[in-house]
Amino acid sequence: MIRKRMTLAVAATTALAGGLIAVVTTAGPARAATVSQPLRTMVANLPVATEVRTGYDRDLFNHWIDTDGDGCNTRYEVLITEATTAPGVGSGCALSGGRWLSYFDGATWTDPADLDIDHLVPLAESWDSGSRTWTSAQREAYANDLGDARALAAVTDNVNQSKGDRDPAEWIPSVAGVRCRYITEWTAVKTRWGLTVDTAEKNALTTYAAACTNSTVTVETVLGGGTTPPTTSPTPPGGTCTGTNGTNVTIPDAGAAVTSTITISGCSRATPSSTSAIYVDIVHPFRGDVSVYLYAPDNTYYVLKATNSTDSAADVRTTFTANLSAETTNGAWRLSIRDDYSGDTGYLDTWTLTV
Structure with a gap:
């Protein structure tokens, strides 16, 4: 199927060029819940x-x-x-x-x-x-x-x-x-x-x-709403603090970024581990259209996923790992998602942050 693709990914491209990506993707299959x-x-x-x-x-x-x-x-x-x-x-x-x-x-x-x-x-x-x-x-x-x-x-x-x-x-x-x-x-x-x-x-x-x-x-659940993080999610050493947001957020077609927030409070760890895990479950017909950013409480951001015009597979159900050791654990962590091309919509089903 030929779709009209109008890129909105200038910011993502700039971020990539500036070397801001700080994660390695490790895919894990979603399981019913x-x-x-x-x-x-x-x-x-x-x-x-x-x-x-x-x-x-x-x-x-x-x-x-x-x-x-x-x-x-x-x-x-x-x-x-x-x-x-x-x-x-x-x-x-x-x-x-x-x-x-x-x-x-x-x-x-x-x-x-x-x-x-x-x-x-x-x-x-x-x-x-x-x-x-x-x-x-x-x-x-x-x-x-x-x-x-x-x-x-x-x-x-x-x-x-x-x-x-x-x-x-x-x-x-x-x-x-x-x-x-x-x-x-x-x-x-x-x-x-x-x-x-x-x-x-x-x-x-x-x-x-x-x-x-x-x-x-x-x-x-069979598909979508209710998928839970895989049991193979990386576990940072020395104890963890975890938050989950399971409220669906619609991702508009070629629109402005949407955000979902997890607030962590009372975590005894002063800073996150260098191997923090971010599980993301996005339902979308073309995952290559989607870019995903994680914003720390101080508004520093990490590019978890950039757009990829050659990736026509559906959905993003993946555990990302990031070095967040420079961040403060407690506070509001935001996941920002944007559909960078026109022709389809999707939604964020849930995401989990383990720091």
Whole structure:
């Protein structure tokens, strides 16, 4: 794909020329994590970004598949799991004698043909909010996600068709009593897969969540929101002081730098170690577009990552090491991130500083 690339990286180039880079990158794979947050907090933490439908094709999401090879594909696995009366399972996964409740409209059905399997966050909506940057394998996994019961639901076919690819700003179940369940499950799926929301969607979710019980929602993340630092992060000698900021910050397209702050106080160490670690988790379709700076409490800065126009891989999930021994440990440490080219947006998921 050819993108218009308008560089904003003059400052970064100058810094490189001046020899200000003080780090060595050591990559470590991100691992999934369990996120548990009150509903309203989880809604608030959903990153906001403009939706992009360009290039969407339902065929880019391979479904339904028979993951475990038992003869029943994802559609039938959901029907079997969600049946209120267990069906008989015959040859070719033919179902008989079952009964189902469609929670969207409260209707009950005995014929599986009357039910669609709804992607709670529709495939097109997922594309708009992030899956367009995924691999084919990731899209297939999303389209057949049996790992979280909230991702797929057996519902009345014409109700599912009425919903289409609309988000909660545009469609909500007609049964008022299930709306809190619906927006909770929508938020959980978006969090599980690291998907963004647009402004209208965020506003709608916030409004609905305010009228719901603020129960804790637990999600096992697959991509994005909830990734935690790898266990192989370097540990400075002589004890450490650590801070983490897990509040998502949107990185605008070719815009001004955005910052996230970690304040360390009460650290008994006078100065950081010469091998301080900075774990950074950025979700972005082209990590080469992104530059990352660390600012110490005295405003001295360190270039953790400069832009690289030849790097077209996605995401920055890396532990950087820096010699911060000249700095004061306690105070406000800032991570500054900028998208130096036009054509896409992303967000900072979390970062951790160990000094």
